[in-house]
Amino acid sequence: MSGNISIANLSKTYKTDEKETVALWDFTLYIEEGELVTIVGPSGCGKTTILRMIGGLTEPTSGTVALGGKICQGPGPDRGMVFQDFALFPWRSVRKNVEFGLEVAGVPKAERRERAERYIKSVGLEGFENAMVHELSGGMKQRVGIARALVTKPNVILMDEPFGALDAQTRNIMQTELLRITEKTDTTVIFVTHSVDEAVYISDRIVVLTKRPASIKEVIDIPWPHPRDRSSPEFTALRRRILKMLESENIQPDGKEGSIA
Amino acid sequence: MDLERLNYDENNRHHRFIRKLAISVVSLVVFFLIWWNLSLILNNPAVPTPGETWDAMRYLFEKGDLVSGMTMWSHMSISLQRFIAGLLLALAVAVPMGLLLGYSNTLNEFSSPTLEILRPIAPIAWAPIFLFTVGYVWGPILVVFVGIFFPMLTNTIFGVKKIEPNWMDAAKTLGANKKQVFTKVMLPASVPYVMNGLRIGMGVGWMCIVASELYASYGGGVGYFVSIQAQLGYWPNVFVGIILIAILGILTTGLSDYAYRKIVKRMGIE
Numbered sequence: 001m002s003g004n005i006s007i008a009n010l011s012k013t014y015k016t017d018e019k020e021t022v023a024l025w026d027f028t029l030y031i032e033e034g035e036l037v038t039i040v041g042p043s044g045c046g047k048t049t050i051l052r053m054i055g056g057l058t059e060p061t062s063g064t065v066a067l068g069g070k071i072c073q074g075p076g077p078d079r080g081m082v083f084q085d086f087a088l089f090p091w092r093s094v095r096k097n098v099e100f101g102l103e104v105a106g107v108p109k110a111e112r113r114e115r116a117e118r119y120i121k122s123v124g125l126e127g128f129e130n131a132m133v134h135e136l137s138g139g140m141k142q143r144v145g146i147a148r149a150l151v152t153k154p155n156v157i158l159m160d161e162p163f164g165a166l167d168a169q170t171r172n173i174m175q176t177e178l179l180r181i182t183e184k185t186d187t188t189v190i191f192v193t194h195s196v197d198e199a200v201y202i203s204d205r206i207v208v209l210t211k212r213p214a215s216i217k218e219v220i221d222i223p224w225p226h227p228r229d230r231s232s233p234e235f236t237a238l239r240r241r242i243l244k245m246l247e248s249e250n251i252q253p254d255g256k257e258g259s260i261a
Numbered sequence: 262m263d264l265e266r267l268n269y270d271e272n273n274r275h276h277r278f279i280r281k282l283a284i285s286v287v288s289l290v291v292f293f294l295i296w297w298n299l300s301l302i303l304n305n306p307a308v309p310t311p312g313e314t315w316d317a318m319r320y321l322f323e324k325g326d327l328v329s330g331m332t333m334w335s336h337m338s339i340s341l342q343r344f345i346a347g348l349l350l351a352l353a354v355a356v357p358m359g360l361l362l363g364y365s366n367t368l369n370e371f372s373s374p375t376l377e378i379l380r381p382i383a384p385i386a387w388a389p390i391f392l393f394t395v396g397y398v399w400g401p402i403l404v405v406f407v408g409i410f411f412p413m414l415t416n417t418i419f420g421v422k423k424i425e426p427n428w429m430d431a432a433k434t435l436g437a438n439k440k441q442v443f444t445k446v447m448l449p450a451s452v453p454y455v456m457n458g459l460r461i462g463m464g465v466g467w468m469c470i471v472a473s474e475l476y477a478s479y480g481g482g483v484g485y486f487v488s489i490q491a492q493l494g495y496w497p498n499v500f501v502g503i504i505l506i507a508i509l510g511i512l513t514t515g516l517s518d519y520a521y522r523k524i525v526k527r528m529g530i531e
Contacts, residue, residue, distance in 0.1 A: 057430050077436035087427035091449045091528045101435035104445065132527065152435065 002068040003033035003155035003188040010063035022213035034186040038199040041209030047192040080149030084161040086141040095129040101152035119147040139170040156188040309497040317497035339481040347405025359417025384408035388473040397480035401473040408469035409462035420454025456521045
C-alpha cells in the first residue's frame with residue numbers, strides 16, 4: 001500500500017448541552033508518500049483533533065481520510081502515532097514497548113525481538129533494551145516512542161507535538177534525529193507542533209491553520225535541502241512570516257489578544 | 262543518647278539499620294516490662310506473666326492443647342489456609358469485577374446501589390449466617406472474602422479509571438484489538454492498584470479470620486483456640502493465641518507491603 005494520504009472535507013463538531021462547537025471546518029489536504037507535513041496553528045485550534053481523526057481515534061463529524069486510496073475506518077497499524085507525553089507502557093522494558101505492535105500482530109518471538117532491536121538501534125538506544133521507562137530521560141523516552149511507532153512499518157506516522165515536553169536543546173537534537181530516521185524510509189510524516197521554528201526546520205510543507213473553527217489559512221512549500229541553517233536570512237524570514245500569520249489569528253474579533261502558548 | 266560518640270553515620274545503610282533495630286529492641290523490652298509489672302500488680306489469673314505465657318507456648322507447640330489435641334502449628338496452619346482461600350476467592354472475584362465496573366459506566370451505575378448497601382456492613386456481622394449456611398470450613402473463608410473483597414474492588418475500579426487514555430490510544434494505533442487492549446494494557450496498568458487493595462485487604466482479612474473463628478464451635482484455628490481456652494479459663498493459653506495472631510498478622514501484611522513496593526518500583530509509579 002502506498003503512503004499517500006487524502007483528507008477530504010474533514011469536519012468535527014463537539015456537542016454539549018448548551019452549545020455546539022465547531023472544532024474543524026472542511027479540511028481538505030493531499031499528502032504525497034514520504035512527505036513531511038507539519039500543521040501549525042493558534043493554540044486550541046484543533047490541530048490534535050485533525051491528527052486523531054487521521055489516526056482513527058476520533059470519529060469525524062463528516063468527511064473522510066483515505067490512505068493509498070483506501071478509506072480508513074478506526075485506528076490501525078498502518079498509521080503509527082507518537083504522543084506528546086510519550087504514552088509508553090511503564091510496566092514494559094524498552095524492548096517490550098517497541099515489540100508491542102509486533103506482539104499484537106502475532107509476530108513470532110525471535111523475529112519480533114530481532115526487529116525491535118534493529119529499531120532501538122536506529123533511534124540510538126542500543127544498550128538500553130532492558131531499561132525500564134522511568135529510568136530514561138525525556139528525549140530517550142520519545143526515541144522509544146518513535147521506534148515503537150516505526151517498528152510495524154506504518155505508511156504514515158502521526159506525531160502530536162512529540163518534542164513539546166522536551167527542553168530546547170534536546171528538541172533540536174530530536175528534530176535532526178527524526179529527519180535522519182525518516183530519510184531512509186518512505187514513511188509519510190504528519191507532525192503537529194506549536195513551534196514555528198521546528199516546523200520550518202523539518203518540513204517539506206507547512207499547513208497554517210486559522211483559529212477555531214480551524215480551516216486551512218495557507219500551505220507553504222519548503223523545497224530547501226537538509227540540514228537547514230536556523231540563522232539564515234530565508235529561514236528567519238519565513239519564520240517571521242508564519243509567526244505574523246498566527247499572531248493575526250490570535251487577535252479576537254473584539255480586539256482582545258488571544259492566548260499565545 | 263549521644264550518637265556521635267558511637268561513630269553513628271546517618272548516610273551509612275548499616276548504621277541506620279542497627280539504629281532502627283536497637284530502638285525496636287528497646288521498645289519491645291519496655292513493652293514486656295510493662296506487661297510483667299501489670300500482671301504482678303493486677304494479680305488476676307486473666308493476665309498471666311510473660312514467663313507463664315512463654316511456658317504455655319512451648320508446651321502448646323510441642324504437645325498441643327488438651328481440648329482439641331492439636332498443636333499450635335496445626336491451629337496456625339488451619340487459620341492460614343482459610344485466610345489464603347478467602348484471599349484467593351476475593352482476588353478471583355474482585356479483580357475481574359473491578360475491571361468490568363471500571364470499564365463500563367453502565368455496569369458501575371447498575372451495581373453501585375447494591376454495593377453501597379453492602380459495603381458498610383462489618384464483615385464479621387456475616388459470620389453467624391455464613392457459619393450456619395456453609396459450615397465451619399467455608400464460613401470463615403467467606404467472612405475473609407467479604408473483608409478483602411471491598412477494598413480490592415474499590416481499588417481496582419479506581420485503578421481502571423486512572424489508566425492513562427493515551428496508553429489505550431497508543432495500543433489501538435499499534436493495532437491492538439479490544440481484547441488485547443484489555444489484557445495487555447488495562448490489566449497490567451491496574452496491577453499497582455490491585456496490589457494496594459490487596460495490601461489494605463490483608464489487614465482487614467486477618468481480623469476477619471480470627472473474629473469468625475471465635476464464633477466457630479469446632480474445626481480448629483487460632484481464633485477458635487482462643488475462644489475455647491478463654492471459656493475454660495486457661496489464660497496463659499489465651500495469651501499465646503493472641504500473640505500468634507499478632508505475629509501472623511504482621512507477617513501477612515508485611516509480605517504484601519513488600520510485594521506492593523517491589524511492583525510499584527518496578528513500574529516506576531509512585
